[in-house]
Amino acid sequence: SSSHHHRLLKNASPKNDIIFANRPRLLIGKQLGYNYTSLAWAPYGDHWRNLRRIATLEILSAARLQVLYSIRIDEIRSLIHRLFLKQFQSVDLKTMFNELTMNVMMTMIAGKRYYGDDVTNLEEANRFKEIQAETFKVSGTTNIGDHLPWIKSRELEKRMMECGRKRDEFMQELLEEHRKEKGTYISAEKTKTLVLLIAGTDTTTNTMEWTFSLLLNHPEILKKAQTEIDNRVGHGRVLDETDLVHLPFLRNIINESLRMYPVAPLLVPHESSDDCKVGGFHVPRGTMLMVNMWAIQNDPKIWVDPRKFKPERFEGVKGGRDGFRSMPFGSGRRGCPGEGLALRMIGLTLGSLIQCFEWERPSKEIIGMREGIGFTMPKAQPLIGKCHPRPTMLKLLSQT
Numbered sequence: 395s396s397s398h399h400h401r402l403l404k405n406a407s408p409k410n411d412i413i414f415a416n417r418p419r420l421l422i423g424k425q426l427g428y429n430y431t432s433l434a435w436a437p438y439g440d441h442w443r444n445l446r447r448i449a450t451l452e453i454l455s456a457a458r459l460q461v462l463y464s465i466r467i468d469e470i471r472s473l474i475h476r477l478f479l480k481q482f483q484s485v486d487l488k489t490m491f492n493e494l495t496m497n498v499m500m501t502m503i504a505g506k507r508y509y510g511d512d513v514t515n516l517e518e519a520n521r522f523k524e525i526q527a528e529t530f531k532v533s534g535t536t537n538i539g540d541h542l543p544w545i546k547s548r549e550l551e552k553r554m555m556e557c558g559r560k561r562d563e564f565m566q567e568l569l570e571e572h573r574k575e576k577g578t579y580i581s582a583e584k585t586k587t588l589v590l591l592i593a594g595t596d597t598t599t600n601t602m603e604w605t606f607s608l609l610l611n612h613p614e615i616l617k618k619a620q621t622e623i624d625n626r627v628g629h630g631r632v633l634d635e636t637d638l639v640h641l642p643f644l645r646n647i648i649n650e651s652l653r654m655y656p657v658a659p660l661l662v663p664h665e666s667s668d669d670c671k672v673g674g675f676h677v678p679r680g681t682m683l684m685v686n687m688w689a690i691q692n693d694p695k696i697w698v699d700p701r702k703f704k705p706e707r708f709e710g711v712k713g714g715r716d717g718f719r720s721m722p723f724g725s726g727r728r729g730c731p732g733e734g735l736a737l738r739m740i741g742l743t744l745g746s747l748i749q750c751f752e753w754e755r756p757s758k759e760i761i762g763m764r765e766g767i768g769f770t771m772p773k774a775q776p777l778i779g780k781c782h783p784r785p786t787m788l789k790l791l792s793q794t
C-alpha cells in the first residue's frame with residue numbers, strides 16, 4: 395500500500411481528471427513477466443462506474459454509433475479528397491490519423507472539429523491542440539513514484555495537475571457554450587469528454603499506424619487486402635462501414651496487428667473488490683492487478699512464430715479473440731467499451747486508403763517497428779508513406 399496513491403486520490407474530486415496521475419506507466423510492466431503484478435491502488439468506485447455507463451450508452455452503443463456514422467464517413471471522405479489533391483507525395487500518416495480520429499471524436503462529443511483546412515474557430519482549436527500536446531507529453535512520462543512510492547516526483551505530479559486543470563477549464567467552457575446553443579450531438583459532460591478522448595484517440599491512432607506500417611513492410615499482404623476490397627466493393631464507390639463484415643481479410647489484418655502491437659499492452663489496472671485467486675495466486679481485496687497481455691499475445695508456447703505478421707492465423711476465428719489468447723480490448727465488465735467504434739474507425743480508414751490508392755514506403759528501407767516511450771505504445775518513428783491514386787479509382791476520386 396502506498397500513502398502516495400491514497401493522498402493523490404483523496405485530493406482527486408470526481409470532477410478533477412487525474413486518471414493518469416495514479417496509474418503506473420505501461421512500459422515498465424512489459425518486463426514484469428507473464429502473470430500478474432500487484433500494487434495497492436485505490437479505486438474510482440461509483441463515479442467511474444457511472445461514467446462508464448453514461449459513455450457506453452450515449453456515445454458507444456451500437457445505436458449511437460449508427461447515428462454518428464455520418465461524422466466518420468465525412469471525415470474519411472475529406473481525408474481521401476485531400477490525399478487525392480496531394481498526389482504522388484509523401485504523407486505523414488501519423489499526423490493524418492491523429493487529426494482524423496481527433497476530429498471524429500470531438501465532433502461526436504461536442505460538435506466541433508479542430509484540425510484541417512476548414513477549421514473556423516482557430517484560436518480555440520490552437521488552445522485545444524496545446525492542451526492535447528501537453529497532456530500526451532506528461533502522460534508519456536514514466537512516474538517512477540507510481541512503482542516506488544518512496545521516490546516521489548512532485549514535479550511531475552504538479553505538471554499533471556496543472557494540465558488537468560487546463561483541460562477541465564477548457565471543457566467547462568465548451569459545456570457552457572453548448573448549454574446556450576442548440577445542435578450538439580449529445581450533452582457533453584466534461585469528465586466524460588476527457589475520458590473518451592484520452593482512452594479513444596491515441597489508442598485508435600496508434601493502431602492505425604502500426605497496422606499500416608506492417609502493410610507497407612508486407613506489400614503482398616497489402617495487395618491481398620486490396621484484391622479483397624476490389625472483389626467485394628468494386629471501383630464504383632468508396633467502401634463504407636456496412637462493407638466491413640464482408641472484408642474478413644482486412645479484419646484479420648487488424649486483429650493480427652492488435653495481437654503483435656497491442657496499444658494497451660497491460661490493459662488497464664484492475665483492482666480486486668474482494669479476496670480472490672488469480673492464476674493460483676492469492677490476491678487480497680484492494681490489490682491492483684495488471685495483465686501482461688502483450689506477453690500472452692506473443693507467447694511462443696501458444697502462438698506459432700509470434701513475431702511474424704500472418705493475418706491468416708485469424709481465419710475463421712470469431713471476433714478475433716481466439717479464446718483468451720488474444721484480448722487487445724480486455725474482456726468482461728471492465729473491457730473496452732470503445733471496441734466497436736475503434737474497429738469501425740480503423741476498418742473504414744484503412745479500407746478506404748487501400749481501396750483508393752497505391753501505397754509504398756518512402757524508400758527501399760523497411761519501416762522501423764521500434765516502440766517509442768508513451769502511454770499507448772506509440773511508434774518510435776512516425777510513419778511516412780507514399781501514395782498515388784489507383785487508375786481504376788481516378789474517375790470516382792475526381793468526383794469527390
Ligand code: HEM
Nearest residue numbers: 593594597598601658661662723724725728729730732736
Ligand atoms: C484500438 C483501439 C483501442 C484499444 C486497443 C483499446 C483497449 C482498451 C483496453 C485494453 C482497455 C482495458 C480493458 C480491461 O482492462 O479489461 C480499455 C478500456 C477503455 N477504453 Fe479502450 N481501447 C481502444 C479504443 C477505445 C475508444 C475508441 C474508446 C472510446 C471512444 C475507448 C474507451 C475506453 C474506456 C472508457 C475504457 C475504460 C473502461 C472501464 O474501465 O470500465 N477505447 N480500452
